[in-house]
Amino acid sequence: MDQILFFEIVTENRIRVLNGGELKEYETQEYLNGDLKSVTNNFLMVITPFCIANSYVLKIIDHILTNTKILGVAIFFPSTLSSFCFETHTILFLTVNMVHKDEIKEEELSFTDNVTSPVHTQELIKKKIESENKVNCNVEIIINTSFSPTYSQNVSGNLNEVVHDVFSLINRIEDKKNLASNIYIRSRSEDLKILFQERLAMDLCVGESYGNNQIKYLKYLKIPSYIKEASVVFESVREDPVLIGACLAAKIKFIDGQEYTRREDFFSKDYKDLTIH
Incomplete structure (x- = not known):
């Protein structure tokens, strides 16, 4: 796995980089303007949300390949990689974050909020999330192993x-x-994640008296323990289904199958093998 540089686009301004088991987060331009000449990896895996424009992704790949000696590249959606981790053919993958704040912490509540108990504190945090924050949700849907662009969108x-x-x-x-x-559900804010789960259940789930096609409960996926412990998975990412899936997919794409776009093909604008999976 040390041969592979994992480059995850979080937003157009933020990225996460996994290299040799070390996971770091950067401002996008900070990383791209840094010392890419020191990168010694042979392969690049780019992980991009469905909502990011292809032209932006290609521009980033072009910059990295131009400034490194990387031999080949492959691109994946977070939902696809998570489906590898969870070993499921169908997944509703939601990335939910607050646009202006990632977390509202207890110490941020002022005395005017009348905090009286831990339970009351959590209720106030929920109210602040609802009233003071714009929420962004990237929806990616896979049905029977096929990514569904019709239903995947950003709201x-x-x-x-x-x-x-x-x-x-x-x-x-x-x-x-x-x-x-x-x-x-993936979120940088645990409070928002819990609240989103609650609201989703309230809107989606109906009673037993409704028809058979109605949703009566929601089930959230969990990472199988044997997947976490797989030898190709870096210890630093064993709680992150996207990066676990990235490690599993990297072995198939780069090491076993050699199914990637070579740098010379990329620079000749031959993108036939650069399908986003």
Whole structure:
């Protein structure tokens, strides 16, 4: 795995880089303007959300290949990599974050908020998330191993608006019950993640008296312990399904199968093997 540089686009301004088991986060331009000449990896795996424009991804790849001696590149969506980790053919992958704040902490509550107990504190945090923050949600859906661009999209607004948009999206899918049994929510804010789960359950789940096609419960995916312990998975990422999946996919793409776009093909604008998986 040390041959591979894992480059995850979080937003257009932030990235995560996994190299030799060391995971770091950077401002995008800070990393790209840094000392790329010191990169000794042979291969590049780019992980990009569906909502990021292809032209932007290609520009980043061009810059990295120009300034390194990397031999080949492959691109994946976070949802696809997570499906490898969870060993599922269907997944509702949601990346949910607050646009202006990543976390509202207890110490940020002022005396005017009338904090009286831990339970009350959590209620105040929830209210602040709902009232003071714009929420962004990247929705990626895989059905029967096929990525679904029709239903995958980026939505934003206040919490209620975003949950409603996700609810409307799921209800358009024929096998929504199966989708609702294979959910993973990724967030930089644990408070937002919990609140989003609660609101999603309130909107999606109905009682037993409704029809058989209605969603009666939500099931969230968990990483199998034997996947976490796989020899190709770096210890530093064993709680991150996206990067676990990246390690598994890297072995198949770069080491076993050699199914990647070579640098000379990329620079000749031959992108036929550069499909985003």
